[in-house]
Amino acid sequence: MRFDIITVLPGLLESPFAHSILQRAQKKGLSEIIVHNLRDYSLSKHKNVDDYPYGGGSGMVMSIEPFAACIESLMNERHYDEVIFMTPDGKTLNQTMANELSGFTNIMILCGHYKGIDQRIRDLFVTREISIGDYVLSGGELPAAVLVDAIVRLLPGVLSDETSALSDSFQGELLDAPVYTRPADWRGNKVPDILLSGNQAKIDEWRYEQALERTRQRRPDLLK
Template identity: 70%
Template sequence: MRIDIITVLPELLKSPFEASILKRAIEKKLVEVHFHNLRDYSTGNYKQVDDYQFGGGAGMVLMVEPIDKCISQLQQEREYDEIIYMTPDGATLSQGTANEMSLKKNLIILCGHYKGVDQRVRDMFVTREISIGDYVLSGGELAAAVFCDAIIRLLPGVLNDETSALTDTFQDNLLAPPVYTRPSEYKGIKVPEILLSGDFPKIEKWREEQALERTKKRRPDLL
């Protein structure tokens, strides 16, 4: 997989990809992540990428021309499966979307900023708009990092145990059941006996029941 991220703040984005699972995935060449500074595609001494919006109103808007130049250049080099715009008014990111996107080969992620991007960018290029929640961030960079983490961890070979991702919360529209590790008793609180029994069919049944019960209590909307 190759991911090209277009941003006005590449330095804000790079650190998540320099540690932990994302770093290992890049080092193992399971994914390529490239950052493109939008100012490199602007003209003039000030490398302007934003301007006031027509019709008045507070806040600046990312201009269409630099984004057009960047995306058009990338499209000349390869074919992209999706051009994704990170925006609060996009479809809320779900595990199902992450699963779907993890199967793609080439992605462009456009990070919004200020009051967003010129609508013509969305009309001309964007194939999917994604939000990570009903709130507003200063820009789409942190949202892009969250999105990348969600999909990269699903790529074969990224996790040491590939079955781990299949049992994550939301994979079957249920929350994950409670989990325990050593010691088996701590400050008088014991691990459920079933988990120490070695009877794996019964353990799986217990986990399914716990997952269903937890989902009913905490996220009944998933059911």
């Protein structure tokens, strides 16, 4: 699975993709993450990628030409299943969306900055707009990293235990059940006896009941 990420701050994405699961996925050849510097496509002498907004107002708007040039250059090389713009007014990312996107082959992600990007880029090229929450960040780079992480960990072969992702919170619309590891007794705080019983059917039943109760307490909206 390939991700092409367009950004004005490529250095901001170096660390998230160079460690842990995302690094392992790339080394295994299961995913490819390419970061493109938007300034490379600027026609300006000083490599500017923004300009004043029509109609006045505060802030700067990312220009249409660099984005269009980069997008069209990439589209000439391959077909993209989705061209995603990370924006606070997009549809909120959830597990169902991550599951869907993990079935695609090529995804392009646009990272905004400043006051936003020229609306014509959104109208002409973007196929999906995604938010990671009801708040505003300095740019779309961190949301892009969140999105890629949520997708890549679902790809077959990325996690050591492929069933692990299937039991995560929000899979099946429930939060995950409590988890424990050794020692079984720590300062008088003991692991529930059922988890030490060896009865897998009973353990699975307990985990489901715990997940249901945790969801009821913390995210009752999911049970609707």
